[in-house]
Amino acid sequence: MPLTDENELRLDGNALAGELGRVFAVDVTAADGRCGHCGRVAPLGAQHLYRYPSAPGAVVRCSACGSMLFVLVDLPDGVRMTIGSLSWLRLAPGG
Amino acid sequence: MAGTALLGRLTWRLGTVVALRDETSTVRTIVLDVPEWPGHRPGQHVDVRLTAEDGYQAERSYSIASPPGREQVELTVERLPDGEVSSYLVGELREGDQFELRGPIGGYFVWNAGDEAPLLLVAGGSGVVPLMCMVRHRAAVGARTPTRLLYSARTLDDLIYRTELEQLAQGDRSPEVVPTLTGVTPPGWTGLARRIDERMLADVAWPAAERPAIFVCGPTALVESVARDLVDLGHEPGRVKTERFGPTGGT
Numbered sequence: 603m604p605l606t607d608e609n610e611l612r613l614d615g616n617a618l619a620g621e622l623g624r625v626f627a628v629d630v631t632a633a634d635g636r637c638g639h640c641g642r643v644a645p646l647g648a649q650h651l652y653r654y655p656s657a658p659g660a661v662v663r664c665s666a667c668g669s670m671l672f673v674l675v676d677l678p679d680g681v682r683m684t685i686g687s688l689s690w691l692r693l694a695p696g697g
Numbered sequence: 698m699a700g701t702a703l704l705g706r707l708t709w710r711l712g713t714v715v716a717l718r719d720e721t722s723t724v725r726t727i728v729l730d731v732p733e734w735p736g737h738r739p740g741q742h743v744d745v746r747l748t749a750e751d752g753y754q755a756e757r758s759y760s761i762a763s764p765p766g767r768e769q770v771e772l773t774v775e776r777l778p779d780g781e782v783s784s785y786l787v788g789e790l791r792e793g794d795q796f797e798l799r800g801p802i803g804g805y806f807v808w809n810a811g812d813e814a815p816l817l818l819v820a821g822g823s824g825v826v827p828l829m830c831m832v833r834h835r836a837a838v839g840a841r842t843p844t845r846l847l848y849s850a851r852t853l854d855d856l857i858y859r860t861e862l863e864q865l866a867q868g869d870r871s872p873e874v875v876p877t878l879t880g881v882t883p884p885g886w887t888g889l890a891r892r893i894d895e896r897m898l899a900d901v902a903w904p905a906a907e908r909p910a911i912f913v914c915g916p917t918a919l920v921e922s923v924a925r926d927l928v929d930l931g932h933e934p935g936r937v938k939t940e941r942f943g944p945t946g947g948t
Contacts, residue, residue: 610917610944617758617940619802620744632804647805648938 611654615662616647621674624681630691638689639669646691709746709797710734714790715769720857724823725787726762726773731798737765739831740807740912740940743772743800747782757782760827760914760940761801764834773857775823806912806940810834814910815843815903819893819923821915822850824942825857828914832872836865844872847901849893849919851880875901893919895926905931914940 619631631647642664649671653660659675670686716728742760763771776787790796808816808831816835818828825848835844850856856876866874877889877897889897903909911932913923920941927937 612917612921613941613943614806614939616803616805617742619742619804620758620799623799623802629802629804631802632807644935645805647803648935 611652613651613653614647615645615649615651617653618651618660618662618674619647621660621681622646625674625683628693630693633694634692635671636689636692637664637667637669637671637687639687640664640667642666709799711795712770712798714792714794717790717792720773721855723776723787724773724857725776726771727786727790729770729772729798731770734770735801737761737770737801738807739764739810739834740827741801741803742827743770743798743802745772745782745786746797746799747785748797755782761830762826762833764830764837766837773823773826773829806914806938808834808910808912810838810840810842812910813842814908816845817902817909817911818844818846818848819898819911819913819915820846820848821893821919821923822855822942823857824913824915824920824940826914827940828912829858829862831912832862832865835872841870843903845875845901845903846872847875847877847893847897849877849879849915852878853883853886855880893923893926895929898923898926899930902927902930902932905933908933908936911937912940913937915942917941917943 616631619629622630632645634643635646636643644665648665650663650665651660659673661673662671663669664671671688672686673684675682710731712729712731714727715730718726720726742758744756744758746754746756748754759772759774761770762773774783774786777783820828828846832846835842862874865871877891877893879892882890911927913920920939924937924939928934
């Protein structure tokens with residue numbers, strides 16, 4: 603696939619809902635998360651998702667400062683979530 | 698109890714194709730029977746997983762087109778150049794075939810019919826699919842929410858759901874549908890004929906002061922330029938919800 607701009611591959615965190623469902627028992631794409639780097643608070647579904655066709659996992663970056671919030675990688679022994687600058691997640695009541 | 702919810706969320710279900718409907722020359726709607734479908738909210742998607750005979754698996758996300766409350770689940774899929782999953786779904790799938798899906802998923806890009814704010818929908822190409830689910834749901838529940846759909850496609854023939862949208866737009870309190878064509882226009886076309894830009898959004902969208910709920914879906918480049926323009930027009934970034942499809946070609 604010829605690419606002139608890697609930003610063309612940018613998606614929304616919302617598209618990661620299925621994979622996140624393997625880690626969390628509830629849907630966290632509507633949950634607010636705070637970027638520990640710049641302090642922005644936004645739903646995970648609104649953050650930037652980078653999932654390159656050849657890559658083994660997905661990288662979620664803060665949509666304000668680009669800092670890496672977390673990485674989700676599929677490994678032979680399970681799915682691994684590596685936390686980067688995500689400082690907290692807040693689930694709404696009943697969410 | 699939490700375990701039950703967990704299993705429900707993670708389960709891959711086997712869907713059976715009960716009907717196929719061509720929408721355009723490259724877009725097809727797949728009508729599925731999904732056992733124990735838990736119901737969905739307008740805007741949600743499913744993950745589809747195909748497994749080849751040699752065990753190779755490919756997964757993609759597709760928006761749900763049918764409104765909640767129907768017995769069957771409909772996905773509308775566009776065939777992408779070199780798309781290994783979409784080529785199969787649009788080109789080779791037959792009635793009676795089965796494939797795995799997981800969902801419904803995604804809690805962010807979701808419209809709540811109880812929200813009384815005006816609803817602005819902006820679509821590029823097959824980005825209209827989750828927005829159509831919202832429009833259909835709005836009609837099904839008799840919601841009066843003022844609704845506008847700005848829909849960019851290459852040509853008139855590339856407008857997905859064209860007939861249904863024309864019908865839906867005729868009633869009282871019906872959604873206003875504003876197509877814009879970026880390619881060849883038919884003779885006598887009096888509608889918009891350019892890419893979505895800030896001036897077009899200023900003309901079609903409600904003023905920011907009316908605080909519309911906004912959903913934008915389509916190829917990444919279109920979504921980002923529309924979202925930027927809307928924020929420049931004064932709309933709160935938090936009310937501009939986006940769903941990027943990635944680099945899926947121009948619209």
